[in-house]
Amino acid sequence: MKSNPYIKKFTAYIYDFPSLESFAKEERPFEKAKNIVRYLYYFLALKSTTMLFAGDTYFGTSENFSPVWSTLWVNLLSPADAITIIQFFFLASAFIGSFFYWNRIARIIAFLGVFELHALLSSFGIEVDHAWYPWLFVTFFLIFLPDTRAQTRHSLEGRKFFLLVFLAVQASVFFTYSMSGFGKIYGAINQIIGGGMHAFAPEALALHVAHWLASTHSVSLLGPFIIDHPWFGWPLFVGTIYLQFFALWILFKPSLHKLWAAGLVFSHIGIYVIMGLTYLSSAPLLILLFFDSPFHKPGTSWRKILLDLPIFGSLLRLFMDFRLSKMKK
Amino acid sequence: MPYNALKIFLLSLFIVYFFAGFYVSKTIRGEKYLIFPAFLFTQVPPQIGTEYTVRILEYGGKELDHPILFPDAYKLYFDNSIALPHYNSVIRRIGMNIWQGQSGEIGQYIEALERSFLSKPVVYEIVRVKFDTIEYWRTGKTIEEKSIATFNTEDAGL
């Protein structure tokens, strides 16, 4: 089936991500990726120590302890023993991951550490723990990294594998944001069809804040300000949806990796300041994985960055093509 | 594992997870263990909203002088096994079914709600509340409150 030129042009435009082959040829992307993988495990090791210090502030009361299927073995012991065992297993697995990150078995152990910890945190009450999901996906995808002995020089093939899995790890973080953005847009379309208030209306954020603060009896720093000045909240809410929905798009636009990650970190700060929700657990992943992304070519011009912006980039491109064609005439 | 096979495998993981998440987001709780669609704040609350809430008339056998609505009663009479947002969705589910006349299917939600009372017996009403979202946050006043059902934990033989 001869591929239709328009489809080719469109996919080329979206997926104009140079093939991993070209990245694998150079030395720097692979070294950078390897570095970041190492720092991910170092951060995991640090989290495992601070989790220990925080002690039982993370674990609910043991009365409503209903283990999920992955911690069923816990029924043989009391919840208190389970907490201690899993905390120490998580600590040991994180340090094994930090020291032997180039070995797949160590990475599997590190994943199991996070998996059991998340399972334990989800075993109190019927609440599933959200904080450790990002790390669960990241450590899962890290398992697929090829075994890279630290000192050996790797074949082109080995580097390609490494960068592909690294891209998947980055994708797992942006995937959750794109899902969240998609959910808001999908909800907005339903509400527009159904008539009445929807996510793109100016008062949307003010209504969300008022409803959330009232129903959860909580307060926030800028919540009242947003409710009193709904227009101020309009660009913030639409901007957050834009940032979240196009996250996966930006995965294939490395020039925007750092700015987009910083934008998402700001959105977390905004959510805390406006809604009073402290959801920071994916911020370290955004920072470690995207602030020094291996696929980012140093010295990309501002023009390239603007052209890569979703929607605005293509509008700018159309405008420039239009101006070009007018000048030619 | 050849390169392209790994590529397709990883891509398919994301696609499968997307559809699983999308499907799970339709359930009441909106998520399942290990499947988390991250659909948060997808429905913008309307200007004039109707909500369902619980009003406690009698608690631990004692008649309350002035009945307490759920948001205030949450801290006093409920153990925190269920987080606050999920109480709202459980109570909304009860209220909607009663309002639409299918009070048959609410058994499991009533049971979940009554299991979390700190002590029994409890007599409570399901109340349909109409309010202006912003006004309710500012002053707590509602436009109209209508009780649509009354329950006593003793009747259900719990």
Add this chain to the structure above:
Amino acid sequence: MIKHTTQNQKNYLTRFEFILQGIARLISKSFPFRNISKIMRENYAFEKARTIVPFFYYFMVIVALYRILDLSNIVNEGQRIFAPRWPIFWADYLHYLTVIDIVHVFFILATLTGAFFYRHRAGRFIVFLGILEYHALRNSFGVTYHNWDIWVWIALLFIFLPDAWGSAHKSPRERKRFLLIFWGAQAFVLLMYSMSGMWKIIAAVGQYLNGEASAVSFDAFSLHISTQLNILPETMTSMLGPLIINYPLLGWLPLIAIIYLQSFSFFIAFRPSLHSIWALGLILFHVGAYLTIGAEFFQHIPFLLFLFLDSPFRDPRASWRQTIADLPIFGWILGYLPKRNITNAV
């Protein structure tokens, strides 16, 4: 790939080497001192150090973000006493709650600028201001809180890093200054541990001489733990504390190992082959200190992880025999064993 050191670098090295050996001789006469130039193999070390430092600034952003979770504690502490330190001199004119908000927001914004502009000295200076303000706030509630000291000093030290990231093949002088500052940061971290170890040795000698229970006596660790746990209510205890109190002998060797680990830390700055093992040892010390006397001291662990676990000065080809030979005291003792098996390994 390791470039041989040219003539002009040779005399630079001997001068620097001379100063450092002077200090080492000052601190301890008897200790055989290693040759410094080995640790300064620029190319390989520079490439590595160049990738570690940016992550120090990325990590600062994470630290700044997580300070939001600690806000409620700081607000409570502020109600009782609020005596602002000199870095937040401007706090006298404002209510302490606004001061807390300003310091936290400024800290986050400062570290975010640092994450984007760490290549420029101005960016690094702003990060230093951010952490200094937060550190001052954290110390403005009567009791001094030294856990964040290390972040302030290292941020200050990194201001003097040359802006060497631009092109890869910077002049050897630039690269050496970069490595010098990086090594300074490592040495500073280890110096803090050595000071702590030194006081323990001095106190141990003093107590031993006048017959009291000292660090070398069998029940020393359980005395530490029981004194600490006695002033806490019965529900607040530690995981391993009761075990060591009931069986004091279990705590004997660990306490001596901790003192050894701490006091020789500074010498490890001159033995890059030991960096990762020593860092692991110090991290285990922090975890052990929490599990026994409940000391919550995690602010140093990021430095042990980032600066030492994969130290740029570690020679990747170093054999483990040579690493053991570097061990303070043990390596020294092994030195007197029949020379044959050690020399052929190096």
Add this chain to the structure above:
Amino acid sequence: MSLSHSLLEKLIVLFLVSYFVVGVYAHFYIINQEEVYLLYSWDLYTKVPPRIQTEFAILIHEFEGKRLENPIIFERARGVLYSSLTEYRHATYNKTNIQNIVRLLAPSILQDKTREIERLRMELEKTFLSHPVVYEVVEVTFNPIERWKNGRFININRLGIFTSQVF
């Protein structure tokens, strides 16, 4: 302002040495007054606590009308002096904590300075959650390990019994 190479080198060595020297100074000469901000000697847990320790303490004999047959010591007296653990943590970790009050109250009882006793008693009883509380200021000598294991003291020197007034 790019520092010349050798100057930078000396600065680092100077920085390390001066931090060490000031640390030693901080240990010896600033032990009693306020610790110096940003400079520290890192002298944590240096001295091993002695096997025999003496301390001033409070024994609670009676509170909320209930008479206790074996009086409880201040650290274990939750429900009398503090209600929650966090409140306890704050009470003991800053200047106005109860152990400091007791350390001043006991000697003033020995030297019989009535005005000083009144002031300190008022400050102490302010922290009681309920009144009246019958408490006794004592000087206890104990082995920390034994005390932790079974709460026994080697000897209790009784300084005075007081009943808290409601202010």
